[in-house]
Each structure stands twice: as C-alpha cells, then as structure tokens.
Amino acid sequence: MQADTSRITKDLIAQHNLTGEEYQKIVDILGREPNLTELGMFSVMWSEHCSYKSSRVHLKKLPTTGPRVVQGPGENAGAVDIGDGLCVVFKMESHNHPSFIEPYQGAATGVGGILRDIFTMGARPIALLDSLRFGELHSPKTRHLMKGVVSGIAGYGNCMGVPTVGGEIVFNDIYALNPLVNVFCLGLAHKDKIFRGTAAGVGNPVIYFGSTTGRDGIHGATMASDSFDDQSEQKRPTVQVGDPFTEKLLLEACLELMERDLLVGIQDMGAAGLTSSSCEMASRAGNGMELDLTVVPRREPGMTPYEIMLSESQERMLMVAKAGKEEDCIAICRKWDLDVAVVGKVTADGILRVKDQGKVVAEIPAKSLADDGPRYERPYQPPAYQDMLTNLNYDVLPDVKDANVALLALLESPTIASKRWVYEQYDHMVRTNTTVRPGSDAAVVRIKGTNKAVAMTVDCNSRYCLLNPYEGARLAVAEAARNLVCSGASPIGLTDCLNFGNPERPDIMWQFVLAIEGMKDACEHFKIPIVSGNVSFYNETNGLSIYPTPMLGMVGLIEEAERTMTQWFKQEGDDIILLGSAREDLGGSEYLKVMHAREQGSPPYLSFDTEQALHDCLLSLIRDGLLQSAHDCSDGGLTVTLAESCISGPGQPLGAVVQLSRGRLRKDAMLFGESQSRVVISSQSTHRQTILDQVRRFGVPAEMIGSVTGTRLTVHLREGASTESVIDQPVTALYDQWACSLERAVHHT
Amino acid sequence: MKAKIHVTLKSGILDPQGKAIEHALDSLGFKHVANVRVGKYMELDLQEADRAKAEVAVKSMCEKLLANTIIEDYRYELTA
Amino acid sequence: MKAKIHVTLKSGILDPQGKAIEHALDSLGFKHVANVRVGKYMELDLQEADRAKAEVAVKSMCEKLLANTIIEDYRYELTA
Amino acid sequence: MNVGVLVFPGSNCDHDCAHVLKDVLGQNVTMVWHKESSLAGLDAVILPGGFSYGDYLRTGAIARFSPVMQAVQQFAAEGKLVLGICNGFQILLEAGLLPGAMLRNKSLHFICRETYVKVENAATPFTNACKPGQVLKIPIAHADGNYYTDPVTLGGLQANAQVVFRYCTVDGKVVPGACPNGSLDNIAGIRSAQGNVLGMMPHPERCVETMLGNEDGRHIFQSMLSFLEQKKVAEVR
Numbered sequence A: 001m002q003a004d005t006s007r008i009t010k011d012l013i014a015q016h017n018l019t020g021e022e023y024q025k026i027v028d029i030l031g032r033e034p035n036l037t038e039l040g041m042f043s044v045m046w047s048e049h050c051s052y053k054s055s056r057v058h059l060k061k062l063p064t065t066g067p068r069v070v071q072g073p074g075e076n077a078g079a080v081d082i083g084d085g086l087c088v089v090f091k092m093e094s095h096n097h098p099s100f101i102e103p104y105q106g107a108a109t110g111v112g113g114i115l116r117d118i119f120t121m122g123a124r125p126i127a128l129l130d131s132l133r134f135g136e137l138h139s140p141k142t143r144h145l146m147k148g149v150v151s152g153i154a155g156y157g158n159c160m161g162v163p164t165v166g167g168e169i170v171f172n173d174i175y176a177l178n179p180l181v182n183v184f185c186l187g188l189a190h191k192d193k194i195f196r197g198t199a200a201g202v203g204n205p206v207i208y209f210g211s212t213t214g215r216d217g218i219h220g221a222t223m224a225s226d227s228f229d230d231q232s233e234q235k236r237p238t239v240q241v242g243d244p245f246t247e248k249l250l251l252e253a254c255l256e257l258m259e260r261d262l263l264v265g266i267q268d269m270g271a272a273g274l275t276s277s278s279c280e281m282a283s284r285a286g287n288g289m290e291l292d293l294t295v296v297p298r299r300e301p302g303m304t305p306y307e308i309m310l311s312e313s314q315e316r317m318l319m320v321a322k323a324g325k326e327e328d329c330i331a332i333c334r335k336w337d338l339d340v341a342v343v344g345k346v347t348a349d350g351i352l353r354v355k356d357q358g359k360v361v362a363e364i365p366a367k368s369l370a371d372d373g374p375r376y377e378r379p380y381q382p383p384a385y386q387d388m389l390t391n392l393n394y395d396v397l398p399d400v401k402d403a404n405v406a407l408l409a410l411l412e413s414p415t416i417a418s419k420r421w422v423y424e425q426y427d428h429m430v431r432t433n434t435t436v437r438p439g440s441d442a443a444v445v446r447i448k449g450t451n452k453a454v455a456m457t458v459d460c461n462s463r464y465c466l467l468n469p470y471e472g473a474r475l476a477v478a479e480a481a482r483n484l485v486c487s488g489a490s491p492i493g494l495t496d497c498l499n500f501g502n503p504e505r506p507d508i509m510w511q512f513v514l515a516i517e518g519m520k521d522a523c524e525h526f527k528i529p530i531v532s533g534n535v536s537f538y539n540e541t542n543g544l545s546i547y548p549t550p551m552l553g554m555v556g557l558i559e560e561a562e563r564t565m566t567q568w569f570k571q572e573g574d575d576i577i578l579l580g581s582a583r584e585d586l587g588g589s590e591y592l593k594v595m596h597a598r599e600q601g602s603p604p605y606l607s608f609d610t611e612q613a614l615h616d617c618l619l620s621l622i623r624d625g626l627l628q629s630a631h632d633c634s635d636g637g638l639t640v641t642l643a644e645s646c647i648s649g650p651g652q653p654l655g656a657v658v659q660l661s662r663g664r665l666r667k668d669a670m671l672f673g674e675s676q677s678r679v680v681i682s683s684q685s686t687h688r689q690t691i692l693d694q695v696r697r698f699g700v701p702a703e704m705i706g707s708v709t710g711t712r713l714t715v716h717l718r719e720g721a722s723t724e725s726v727i728d729q730p731v732t733a734l735y736d737q738w739a740c741s742l743e744r745a746v747h748h749t
Numbered sequence B, C: 001m002k003a004k005i006h007v008t009l010k011s012g013i014l015d016p017q018g019k020a021i022e023h024a025l026d027s028l029g030f031k032h033v034a035n036v037r038v039g040k041y042m043e044l045d046l047q048e049a050d051r052a053k054a055e056v057a058v059k060s061m062c063e064k065l066l067a068n069t070i071i072e073d074y075r076y077e078l079t080a
Numbered sequence D: 001m002n003v004g005v006l007v008f009p010g011s012n013c014d015h016d017c018a019h020v021l022k023d024v025l026g027q028n029v030t031m032v033w034h035k036e037s038s039l040a041g042l043d044a045v046i047l048p049g050g051f052s053y054g055d056y057l058r059t060g061a062i063a064r065f066s067p068v069m070q071a072v073q074q075f076a077a078e079g080k081l082v083l084g085i086c087n088g089f090q091i092l093l094e095a096g097l098l099p100g101a102m103l104r105n106k107s108l109h110f111i112c113r114e115t116y117v118k119v120e121n122a123a124t125p126f127t128n129a130c131k132p133g134q135v136l137k138i139p140i141a142h143a144d145g146n147y148y149t150d151p152v153t154l155g156g157l158q159a160n161a162q163v164v165f166r167y168c169t170v171d172g173k174v175v176p177g178a179c180p181n182g183s184l185d186n187i188a189g190i191r192s193a194q195g196n197v198l199g200m201m202p203h204p205e206r207c208v209e210t211m212l213g214n215e216d217g218r219h220i221f222q223s224m225l226s227f228l229e230q231k232k233v234a235e236v237r
C-alpha cells in the first residue's frame, strides 16, 4: 500500500459529504484508515445518487416482474419482451443539477448518459423523450435555461441520429431555481443478445474505450446529491462537456463489438466514472478487478489517481473481453477512431485494486463499494401545511363568467400550449420509424421487420403530487397508461425518474414514501411492471423544494401498427363521443392556477376499476377499427381536450359543435375540471350504434356529445330545459393562441 | 469605437471541435500540428467615445452574454 | 511555433448569428451596439522552426480546410 | 440499380437510405465505408444525411477529405448518379462538386418539419417522374441549410436550370415566407452543370412509405431508377 500522504481530517470527510458514522464504516471495512483516493471512491459510490441510501428500502416495494420482463431494475436499463425475438430496453435519467449550472451542456450530457445506458445493453437506441420543468417564462433566467436545455437536447440527440419523439414540459415558479431535465430513451435488442455489466471470468482483460479522461465532472455524483444555494455557481468546474460525435462512434463500435463473440460484460462510465463501472461490474460477478491507471488514456498531464478514478468525462466505456479477444476489440475501437487501452484484468479475490506507476493506490472490496453503502430508513411525516393545501372552499371562488376567455387563457398557458417550438428543434423523424410524431397523446415508432409498433409517453402532474403524493402518483400511472391506450397501445412496462427535495427532511420523505405507495398500487392494479428507474433527491434551492415529481416513462405495444390512433379529429361529419363521466374535480387543476392563481384542493378522484374498464373498452374499439381519433382529458379538462382535438392535427383545424348536460356540477368544473378516466373519441356515424353497444358491454359511461363540423368550436351547456352557448370561437383563433404562445413567451414578445 | 472580442474554452475543458480538426489536419498530411483549440471571434461597433465607458460596457456584454464564463474565458481590445 | 487564425464571414454575407447577438445585446440594454459579426478563432501549435515554412503550412491549412473561401476570409499570425 | 450508400463517421441517415432502397424499392444496396477508394460496380451513390465529423468546423468540411471522396469525384466525372441529401449535400458543396456554401439557418435553430418544394426542373435523372412545377411535401431536418452563393454563380445556376427544387407554399408559390431557413432564392436543391449530381436539403428517404404518412419522396428514387433503366436500354441498342 502506498504511504498515505494526506491525512484524512474531519474537514476532508465533510467535504466528501460523508457522515462520521459512514466514515467509521469505511474504516471497519478496510480495517484501516482510507487514503484520499479511497475516500474519494467511497464518497462517490456512497453518495445518494449512486447508492440510493435513502430510497432503497422503499424502492423495493415496487412491482418489477411480469411475464414480459426480460431485465428488471439493477442493470443499466430494463428490458421488456415484445415478441418476434425482440425486446425493448428503456430507462429514464435526470440531469437536473448540471442543467441548472450550464443548461446546454447539462442537458446534452444528460442525453449522452441515457443513450449509453441503452446501448451498453446491446440495444440500438430508437427513441428519446424529454420531460422538462422550468419556472414561468416571464423570468429572463428561465428563458435562458429553457433555450439552453432545449438546444442541448437537440444538439446531442440530433447528432446521434436518435429521434426525440415526444416529451412534456410544465412551467411553474417552484422550478425556477431548480429546473428538471429528465430524459427517457428506448432501444431495440434481440432478446437473447442482451449485454450486462458483469466482470465474469477471472483473468479476462478489462478494456477502457471511448474518449480520453480529463478533469471534468469530478464529484458530479456528489453534486447531484447536494442541495443548491447561492454558492452553487461556484461549483462550476464540475461541468462536463458533451461530444455527441464521439458518442455516435462509441455507439457504432459497441454494436459492432457485440455482434461478434468478444465480450463478457460491458458498462458505461456514468456518474462516478471509472470507480462505479469497475466496482459494479466486479461486484455483480462476485469478482475483483485490478486496474492500472498508468495506461488510462487521458487528456491532461499530471492527473492524480484520485482525479482519474473520479473523473466524469463523457463518452467512455469499460468492457470485459473474453481472454484472447483483446486484439479484436482494439481493432474495432480503432476503426471507429476511439481511444482504447487494456487497463486491467478480472481477479478472484473480490478486491478492486488500483495501481499507478507500479504502486497500489487503492484497495477496496468491490462489493463494499458497490453494494454495502449505508441504507437509511429516514423518518417521514406530513408537513404542517398539508391541510391548508388540500382544504379549499369552493364557495369563495365565483363560477366562470365567460368560458371563452378562460379557454383562450388556458390554451395560451405555456403548460398547455403547443410545444412545437421545442420539438421542431428535435429531429423526430430520423430512422424513419416515427408513425406518430410529437403532438399526440403518445409517440409511436414502428418496429421494422414486424407488424408492431411501440408507443411511449412521459407523464407526471406534480401539482397533484404536491396536494396528495399518493393520489398524485396513482394519477400519473393512470394518465400515462391512458395516453398509451388512446394511441392504441397496451401498456407493457414503466420506468421512473423520481425527482424530490431533501430526503433528510421528514416532509419530503413523506412525499417520497407516499408516492412510491401510489405507484406501487397503480402498477399492481394495471399489471405494469417497473423495470428501471432513477432517483434524484436534493432538488431544492435555498431551502425551497420542488413539487414532488415522480416522472414516469411508460411503454406500450401495438400489435398491428396499422391500428394506431391519434388525438385529432379527422373528418367533417364524424360523431364526437365522450367516454367517462365528470365529477366536481377542480382541485389542483390548471384552470384554478391560470384563472384563480390557486394551486390547491384535492386532486381528481381515480377509480382503478373505472380506469381499467375504459382502457379495455378503448383498445377494443381501436383494434376493431371503429375510431377516427381518441384524446384523453388531462390538463385543462374537457373543453381544452375538445379544442386540441380540433386544432392539433397536421392539416387544417376542424370545427365541432358539442352539447353537454351540466347535471349538478359547477359550470367551470364541467368545462375545465380534470376528472379522470375520460376520453373524447370521434368516429364515422355509421359506427355509432356498434360503438355505443360495445361501450355498454364494458360498463363505460358514454355520451354522444356532438359532431365534427364547420370552422368554429361551439359548446352548448344544457341545464334542465334551457341551453346556453358557453364556448363559441373560430378554430383558427384557438389555433393561433395555442400554436404560437410558447414561442412568443420564449422570445418575450 | 470598435471592440474585438475573443472567447475561448477554458483550459482543461474538452474541445471536441478542436480535436476533430486536429485529426483532419493530420490526415491531410499536416503532421506537425498539435493542441488545436477553437473559439469565437466577435467584432462590434460601439457608439461610445469614452474609452473607460466602452470598456465597462464590453466587459459587461462578455460576462452577460458573449461568453459562457462557466466554460469559457474572454478577452477584448478596443480600437478607435 | 504557434498560429492564431481568424476566420470571418466575408463582408456582404448576412451573418444571422451576429444579428441575433446584436438583438440580444439590445434587449439587455446595450443600445449603442452595431455591426456585430461572429467568426472563428483557432489556435494551434506547429512543430516547425522555420517561419517561412510554417507560413506556407498555415496558409495551406486555411485554404484547404479551416476556411471556406466562398463565404469566409481568413488571416493568421505566427508567434514563436 | 446497384446503389452505394456512403458511411462517414457521424452519418446517421445511412440506414434510412438503405432501408428505402433495399426493403421498399428492392434494389441492391452496398454500404460504402468512407475509407474505401473504389465505387466499382455501382450505378449510383448516395451521400446520406447526418452529422459527419459532428459538423465540427463547418458542415461537410472534414468529410470531404475522406478517401472515398476522390472516388466520388471520379464517379461523378464519369456521369454516374450522385445524390447528396442534407449533410450529403453539404459535403458535395464543400467538395466543390456543387457550387455554393451553407450558412446557419436564419433562425439559428435546428428545424425538423415538413416543407413543400416545387420541382423547378423535371428533366433531370432525379425528377423525371415528376411533372414540371409539381409540389412535393418532403421534410427537412437541419441547422445549416441556408444556401448561399455569389450572384454570378446564382445567375449561372438559374440560366442552366440547375435549380431543381425551391421551397414553396402548399399551393406552389415560391415566396420568402415559404422558405424555412433563409436560403437564397428559396433554393432547396441544385444539380451540377453536367446534371448527374444532385444535392438537396429535404429528406426524400423519410417519406416513401404509407405507414409514415407521406410518399412524395418516392418520386426521387423512382426517377433515378427509370433514368438508369432507360440508359441501360439505350446502351443495349
């Protein structure tokens, strides 16, 4: 062991975000004091980001199995069988903190990281989706962040030739100083050719390839496990710069390596770089590993072992080759102009042993680093203000006077307005699979060589989660599934990205625990396994937490790609039918926020059985070819859904005349409330009876509410014997408001 | 007054573009080239006769917009 | 020897990036700015002691690769 | 038709082009790695879209020096068909096989959307299946598609009917508002003086199948096929 030069002081331990007990545990494991390099390695591996120390005990509750699951959580990404010998491999990752510090590079490297997670599994990435949260666009800082993030995602994804086919964006000032950047990626692989991050086979060579190692991103993992304060901008040297060109070469090289019989295991160097990839691969195989840092390709002179082990330089990979195949591996890497070096070998003793210039500079049991990190059952308790949030006296809120005004205001709200300004910057067509482009409930890509298609959506209403984390998480699962079903797909798997505040605060932990419970119940009910995921804690700035945001990425399968459905009306004269029924669900609605500046109340009611019946019914209607369009009611309620059905298609907007009966509901609840389990469908009138009969068999409430006609959206509200026209707008006016307002807000014009 | 501004990547920050150009120059037969770094060069006219004021303005432009000081350094010259 | 190379759009060619920066500066309150032009600045090391030879090399790099002379001008300096 | 699809480091529409030609149109496709030096046996080559060399320095600037580009020069000189799409067009410009250069889009953004282009010359190997003035709907996806050339060259292009596509409205009006990127004269695609080299920014390979909702791109490939067919017939005679 190299003589220890720097003494490990209390300050050093604190700087590494380790507690006194955690440090003692390290000493116990090693049977001695660690040196600085070892301290650094423990610190990154035992960070919240890498060790899931606050979340692990709760994540275990989630359902992760099912007949289609090929790979559940624990690997770089999850995998789900789609038949024909194929599986889809998918995962979602956050890059929130780096994107706040440097929006372009932060978002770009976020895309780079999730892509590597997918292609290390042997899957070619075929789709990306992005889920974003920013403050309101009146702030110049927010506009700067948003422009940077969007062009960062575009810059990386476009260059890689992976289409960004969908996403979602919500604006709320709670995210002003802590934006969220979550990126979902899906790849396609042969079911029997999935690669895993394992260092099996004692004596096998360990090969480093990709980009060179520099000083960038040192301590990225610990940064992602830290809250922000006004000093954060000082943490800048940790910013990493992405090189999508090198990543594209890395992708092609990996897939070529995997096509040949050369590899035992492979893993990308993500957070905690060489440290995490080496110890995790060794630990999974129950082996050890010896690394020689002297031969690690590097960008800068004078790098210390500490820096090399902790660097988070992008576009790097570690593979364990079959003995004797190293030359073949090296040749393929060279063909793709990548740096490559044999940096070590697999050993039997379970120790990760790191050498530099012939001296051992770190010696740690791989399993202790990778898996024996601390685990906390952090205390949790609802915040004192929770009741204030949910108790909303509707009597003090006057009912809507002019619903036209409210509708236009909602369509203008950037959260609801068209996201075209964003997705036109993304190449969403490359690879020629995108059969439903951004702009419908879910994105759909066909699977070449089969009749199938895969639908994807990312969803989370974080306001619902704030008001009731359990219900909010259930609602997120239901909405995601409903978006898939509206596209004609059966949900087959889920990934999550759980963005929360500081887990050391009992109120935040309470949000987290309840959200997990909600996801668990919903996933069990709908039989949708969670196959991968990510937790991002410490999303707070100056003590203010973001809303709990358990972002979901859900994947569905369409067996016959021709039976794909989109959300917009298709043809003059078609019937408009509403499936599902309304309740007094104004709590947490976008309407309350936009028109009454309130984010209060109880989130909408959800019955699993009603929702499930709706899904079964809708899928059967779509598979029978009876529908022209299907669009679920979400943000903005029924009226916004109708408007979007009129204006969101690729052609000219279509008009509609609709009658609704108000029942005993408030007018605003009827028009803009966000009652769940509702879908607006349109169909040719020749199918009317067939549809209504089928719907009845599924026990789903249905009402024929109008027809597609003319150039205006007109909504009549019937109350007893009288009828009132509440909405009457030319669809072109609705379109202009909806289509252009995001761009106007971004450019502040 | 005219300002000439150079914005370059901080040393230690990855310059993928510079790397690609170096590679290309090498394969074009320029074998003795190393450390290619790429930055931005900007020129602008400033309607401001007072040198000190112009200097304050340009510095502030660089800090606020022209350079991303997280990853870039800048320098400028003023000429009449 | 070190080469410092400036590549700029030919005058008369619209520079949308320059325009955008001008606009952004204006909305940041820098009202007296005009004619913003954006170009590239490159630095490279050349293992060549002979100044004349170095000059020939750099000129040739610019002509062949570093500038597109349809739309761009270039100039360079050599320093020891 | 024996068609080669060139693969540069960073090409990313190479698979798409190969898919259309092979799986949809049933042609023989060879993927040609950029380090190869021969294009023997091919009737046509396609330089596909993507980000060759990451678009670093300038789009297409580095790729034009790939070894295969010498063979492409030769191939073009022999009158064989060369089609550059998007990044492929940019490479052809940098290589001097077509005149002009690309500037950043006026909006400075990458833009991915449907565009309409008017077939200004239907008597080319790439457009003979179109009617003169026909409007095609073909998507674009680029950040640097703002075509520029000097006035003299532009005059020459116009005089020789080398402008093959111009961005237009859905009903065929060539007006500034229909131009997505600021291109001079709404130019979306040009051919060489000899006529056998075409560069275009829109991506015809993205719209050849009903499943994708648009088949207008088929005209381009169909034209190449029938041109080669006729040539073969002529040679036999």
Ligand SMILES: Nc1ncnc2c1ncn2[C@@H]1O[C@H](COP(=O)(O)OP(=O)(O)O)[C@@H](O)[C@H]1O
Binding pocket: A130, A131, A132, A164, A165, A166, A167, A168, A169, A415, A416, A419, A422, A423, A437, A438, A439, A440, A441, A442, A443, A457, A458, A459, A483, A634, A635
């Ligand atoms: N950040 C984004 N990137 C790409 N597409 C987006 C983004 N945000 C929204 N979209 C697209 O805009 C459409 C509307 O989004 P959204 O209102 O969130 O749909 P829903 O309410 O059905 O989930 C969807 O097709 C979505 O994919």
Ligand SMILES: [Mg+2]
Binding pocket: A441, A483, A631, A632, A633, A634
């Ligand atoms: Mg929806």
